[in-house]
Amino acid sequence: MSKTGASGKMRIIHVQKAVVNIGVGEAGDKLIKAEKVLGMLTNRTPVRTLSRTHNRDLGTRKGMPIGTKVTLRGKEAEEFIKRAFWVKENQIAKYSFDPEGNFSFGVPDYTDFEGMKYDPEIGIIGMDVCITLARPGKRIAMRRITPRKLPMSQRISKEEGVTFVKNKFKVEVIE
Numbered sequence: 001m002s003k004t005g006a007s008g009k010m011r012i013i014h015v016q017k018a019v020v021n022i023g024v025g026e027a028g029d030k031l032i033k034a035e036k037v038l039g040m041l042t043n044r045t046p047v048r049t050l051s052r053t054h055n056r057d058l059g060t061r062k063g064m065p066i067g068t069k070v071t072l073r074g075k076e077a078e079e080f081i082k083r084a085f086w087v088k089e090n091q092i093a094k095y096s097f098d099p100e101g102n103f104s105f106g107v108p109d110y111t112d113f114e115g116m117k118y119d120p121e122i123g124i125i126g127m128d129v130c131i132t133l134a135r136p137g138k139r140i141a142m143r144r145i146t147p148r149k150l151p152m153s154q155r156i157s158k159e160e161g162v163t164f165v166k167n168k169f170k171v172e173v174i175e
Helices: 029-042 074-087 158-169
Strands: 014-023 047-050 065-072 091-093 103-107 127-134 172-174
Touching: 014 029, 014 074, 029 065, 029 074, 065 074, 074 103, 074 127, 074 158, 091 103, 158 172
Parallel strands: 091 172
Antiparallel strands: 014 065, 014 127, 047 065, 103 127
8 A cells, every 4th residue: 555545566676677887987998898898798789878078187078988788678677686685795885876767876886796706807897776766657757648647646755665676576675
């Protein structure tokens, strides 16, 4: 039961997507290594992320590739999240959750994943994992044609997101 007293299949929370991101800050050899790491971890072809602004101090230009990412959905996303939580020793900080129940955390090195061996050619590369949670019906707010506002009863709160992660992935949420 929720705060409003409603229950049913429209109240069930699920993982909408998991985005695994590696930001290297520059194009070239580092970016190719990051793409190789994401390919090995997810068995997917990574997509390059581009700079949105020009920043002389960082040496980036608008449209310059500065990172790479992979988006996982469905069972693939859940399996990757379980592996990533195993690396983090099944713990996550409560401040990692946003007000909509989504959460993010970092993995310091790809070799921490089970079955990954250190490659001296690649070196040490860390990554960010961002998970988006949703309930059925969230599409009405995201669709292109006649989008509508998502009702408050369909939104996920921070507390609901924490409870979902504790129950689904058997993770300890640290205050």
